[in-house]
Amino acid sequence: MELFFKYLQYEKRFSPHTLLSYQTDLQQFQEYLKEVYELENVNEVTHDIIRSWVVALVQKDLDSRTIHRKIASLRSYFRFQVKQGVVETNPTLRIKAPKLAKKLPAFIPEDDFTKLLDKIEFTDDLKGQREVVILELLYGTGMRLAELTGIQLSDVNLAAKTLKVLGKGNKERILPLNGSLQLALAKYIQLRTAAFPNNNSTFLLVTDKGAPLYPKFVYRVVKKYISMVSTSAKNSPHVLRHSFATHLLNRGADLGAIKDLLGHASLAATQVYTHNSIEKLKAVFEKAHPKA
Structure with a gap:
């Protein structure tokens, strides 16, 4: 995971704010794995486990945009792991995120x-x-x-x-x-x-x-x-x-x-x-x- 964050920072050139968001999302997913499935290795997860995590996020009444970002963080991580040859397939490929509520940008008259x-x-x-x-x-x-x-x-x-x-x-x-x-x-x-x-x-x-x-x-x-x-x-x-x-x-x-x-x-x-x-x-x- 440390290698993934270095990839985001130095190759993708993500901002410190975005990098922190990715770190937080993946850390929360790790905690969910330990608590619910007693899994230590993120690379052992399946599509069904990720889907259950998304359902858990929805049940917490999190904003749909926040859930989308968390899924994007996980999707990016597994895409990197496939590229590195650590896992064979990306378990997030068939994950469907909840529909985004359309929000117009707030502005001052x-x-x-x-x-x-x-x-x-x-x-x-x-x-x-x-x-x-x-x-x-x-x-x-x-x-x-x-x-x-x-x-x-x-x-x-x-x-x-x-x-x-x-x-x-x-x-x-x-x-x-x-x-x-x-x-x-x-x-x-x-x-x-x-x-x-x-x-x-x-x-x-x-x-x-x-x-x-x-x-x-x-x-x-x-x-x-x-x-x-x-x-x-x-x-x-x-x-x-x-x-x-x-x-x-x-x-x-x-x-x-x-x-x-x-x-x-x-x-x-x-x-x-x-x-x-x-x-x-x-x-x-x-x-x-x-x-x-």
């Missing part, structure tokens, strides 16, 4: 987020401007949380109005900076340099002590400000990514361009945002068309 950035007064010190940059980067570029915390100072090109980010699978992409984001970054970098003149950290976003920013820090900032303009229970950094894509699509942006900005591997992943736009089109039609 455009007017609400504009109100947040325009009307809330952020302090002019490092703390206040860091919060501005966090919100502006997430909403202004649609980047992921891991991409945000990984930005290096050298990745920012204010003269060219661009920003380089390292996405999933270590794929780099260049993102454009809008005017307000460019100004926010320039102001923050100036304050950061003045506050930590001898800091050797290469990361753009740092804590009050000059250490690289961590995910929970970003979560707290985003939750604090989204709750000011939205009553939605969903207020994670990813909601700003969804809002970025939905607002672009609502304003007529090309789906292929949005795909490239988000760093999606395929257009299928981006097409989920069209559902939100279609709902908006229906509302406009029903309000404006004489036959509606």
Whole structure:
């Protein structure tokens, strides 16, 4: 199993977050084998054992997406074991996952987020401007949380109005900076340099002590400000990514361009945002068309 995780990390280049999910899923499956079947070796499992595990997950009322991910983790593991010649066949091949409930991406209405950035007064010190940059980067570029915390100072090109980010699978992409984001970054970098003149950290976003920013820090900032303009229970950094894509699509942006900005591997992943736009089109039609 250790060899499998090294394969995911170094060959497949999975993110630390995804790698941890796979490790957790396989560890839980191992525990299930020991507890229910008194099996120590994962490679001894059969199709029926895996099917019973899936049934047990469903009975726990786990979210269907979580169950899909756990099955995918196991399927990937056994595919690797077949490739290595450890097992002859993949026992997950005939496993059917429960149907996924269709969920539209949660997003903040455009007017609400504009109100947040325009009307809330952020302090002019490092703390206040860091919060501005966090919100502006997430909403202004649609980047992921891991991409945000990984930005290096050298990745920012204010003269060219661009920003380089390292996405999933270590794929780099260049993102454009809008005017307000460019100004926010320039102001923050100036304050950061003045506050930590001898800091050797290469990361753009740092804590009050000059250490690289961590995910929970970003979560707290985003939750604090989204709750000011939205009553939605969903207020994670990813909601700003969804809002970025939905607002672009609502304003007529090309789906292929949005795909490239988000760093999606395929257009299928981006097409989920069209559902939100279609709902908006229906509302406009029903309000404006004489036959509606």
